[in-house]
Amino acid sequence: MSSYINRNILLLVALIIVSIASLLIGRTDIDVMSAVKALFGAADQPINIIITELRLPRVLLGVFIGAALGISGAALQGVLRNPLADPGVIGVTASAALGAVIAIHLGLQLIWPLFIPVFAMSGALIAAFVLLIVSLRESSVLTLILVGIGISSLAMAGVSLVMNIAESPMSIRDMIMWMLGSLENRTMTDLMLAVPFILFGWLMMINVGQGLNALSVGEDTAQTMGINTSLLKLRIVVGSAISVGGAVAACGSIGFVGLVVPHMVRGLISNEPGAILLPSALMGGLLLTLADLATRIPTPGATLQLGVVTSLIGAPAFLFIVYRTKKSMR
Amino acid sequence: MNELKIDNISLDLGGAVILKDILATVKRGEIVGLIGPNGAGKSSLLRSILGLVTIKKGSVIIDGDNVEELSLKERARKMAYAAQGSPVHWPLQVEHIVELGRIPHLNPWQKLTKDDHEVITQAMERTDCTHLIGRSITTLSGGERARVLLARVLATNAPYIMADEPVASLDPAHQLQVMEILKALTSSNCGVMVVMHDLSLALRYCDRLILLDKGIMIGQDTPDKILEDENLTEVFGISATRWSDNGEKFLIPHHINQRT
Numbered sequence: 089m090s091s092y093i094n095r096n097i098l099l100l101v102a103l104i105i106v107s108i109a110s111l112l113i114g115r116t117d118i119d120v121m122s123a124v125k126a127l128f129g130a131a132d133q134p135i136n137i138i139i140t141e142l143r144l145p146r147v148l149l150g151v152f153i154g155a156a157l158g159i160s161g162a163a164l165q166g167v168l169r170n171p172l173a174d175p176g177v178i179g180v181t182a183s184a185a186l187g188a189v190i191a192i193h194l195g196l197q198l199i200w201p202l203f204i205p206v207f208a209m210s211g212a213l214i215a216a217f218v219l220l221i222v223s224l225r226e227s228s229v230l231t232l233i234l235v236g237i238g239i240s241s242l243a244m245a246g247v248s249l250v251m252n253i254a255e256s257p258m259s260i261r262d263m264i265m266w267m268l269g270s271l272e273n274r275t276m277t278d279l280m281l282a283v284p285f286i287l288f289g290w291l292m293m294i295n296v297g298q299g300l301n302a303l304s305v306g307e308d309t310a311q312t313m314g315i316n317t318s319l320l321k322l323r324i325v326v327g328s329a330i331s332v333g334g335a336v337a338a339c340g341s342i343g344f345v346g347l348v349v350p351h352m353v354r355g356l357i358s359n360e361p362g363a364i365l366l367p368s369a370l371m372g373g374l375l376l377t378l379a380d381l382a383t384r385i386p387t388p389g390a391t392l393q394l395g396v397v398t399s400l401i402g403a404p405a406f407l408f409i410v411y412r413t414k415k416s417m418r
Numbered sequence: 419m420n421e422l423k424i425d426n427i428s429l430d431l432g433g434a435v436i437l438k439d440i441l442a443t444v445k446r447g448e449i450v451g452l453i454g455p456n457g458a459g460k461s462s463l464l465r466s467i468l469g470l471v472t473i474k475k476g477s478v479i480i481d482g483d484n485v486e487e488l489s490l491k492e493r494a495r496k497m498a499y500a501a502q503g504s505p506v507h508w509p510l511q512v513e514h515i516v517e518l519g520r521i522p523h524l525n526p527w528q529k530l531t532k533d534d535h536e537v538i539t540q541a542m543e544r545t546d547c548t549h550l551i552g553r554s555i556t557t558l559s560g561g562e563r564a565r566v567l568l569a570r571v572l573a574t575n576a577p578y579i580m581a582d583e584p585v586a587s588l589d590p591a592h593q594l595q596v597m598e599i600l601k602a603l604t605s606s607n608c609g610v611m612v613v614m615h616d617l618s619l620a621l622r623y624c625d626r627l628i629l630l631d632k633g634i635m636i637g638q639d640t641p642d643k644i645l646e647d648e649n650l651t652e653v654f655g656i657s658a659t660r661w662s663d664n665g666e667k668f669l670i671p672h673h674i675n676q677r678t
Contacts, residue, residue, distance in 0.1 A: 304508050309499055
């Protein structure tokens, strides 16, 4: 048990170190002292602005979004009892993308930049609502997965349709860039928009650990242990949908974090589905912040998009984990 | 008062009658075998008692309380379920699986206390799993796995245990071992209800048998009475040979009759 706490503290320390690095490193490198001063508005004016208005919201968003994706992935894998589940499986990511793409197509971001996240969030909430209705009808896990895939396919069909009818190459480029995901040029307003949803989702999922552990021996047996499994499914599916909705609205689609983080944590900490929730949040934040740092590496062409980096890191990591786990996962 | 009473339970699933007016009891300190051909409604009866399916009418009374009036956790502290062929979805360590048995006694944030650990240790000793601590469930043999899952059930300390075919797909030695573990529970004042297909084991280990056929209870009585030729022929469509050796009774089905 104490090693469990120690490893969580280790992850937290790593997350803090990487977050600080992310505040300091960029086109303008800033030393620690000026950064600390800047946080209180006491450094030189350009540095104040870079730290408080550009980098701080970006770092905080990265941590929150990564944590939202990590914990949702872990909770969904636990409740769906499927190591391949991730927030994409329940269709929220695609629905958010549809909302964003519609906003871009209508050129709404020219009227108010936050129309994109607002539309994305609306898309995610519609998906969450459908999932809520399905969960209320005491559906099986398989039904939930199938409905999620259905929502996802329908939303992606909508995205294709919008791209198809879009005439301006610029807006198509904007759509694609949005779907690749990024934390660039995000402000405190983006943060304020996303974080309440992320926190609300977490609140819905608070203390689901015991139920998830019980579910690992099957749904019937979990019920006979006094777990209300229908409520558990509802809380996790809808909670992750809202939380991931907030995350995706702020930064676009970020692939692989929700899938790969719980597997990394299983290898490092525990196979118990209830015990990996907190560390998955920490690991998700860490991974996304690291990936965001990597997007600042100068490249010959356009800047790397965050979703591209997470997939580039995530997919090989996933293959490595699958190779190492081999037969232990059945 | 100290009994589990199945009071006139009927169950329909998708319009089909699965169970009709079942009236039976399980007392603390006895093993009651639930027998009958495939499709007789044995597992459905167990699931009805546990509240896993919504029954059409009737009620389950545990030690004088109607289960409908108990909370999920209270119910879980009264009855534990050994599901048929229980899946385990993650490569969990043996001790973590047994610890799950304490969930009915803990609120969602609570950690295991010293007393909980004591109960867990005892459950593992009674099922001979102590040496498996630290191993992943996916590395165990079928027999070891069955014992670990049974340890989880014992760790609930529930006075009533519902086991659905606990000896299916086990080798003879493990079948006997599992039955001995269940039998030993009765001396600690547990009532055990066990679905089984092996009539010889049912005859030897059960105090009473409930015979189901097509959702109807044919009878509940001592194994000798329930396993009479007439029942075997009419319900199972078989004849059997019986003998006894040193007070142990045996029964071997050997001939298929036309079911009447």
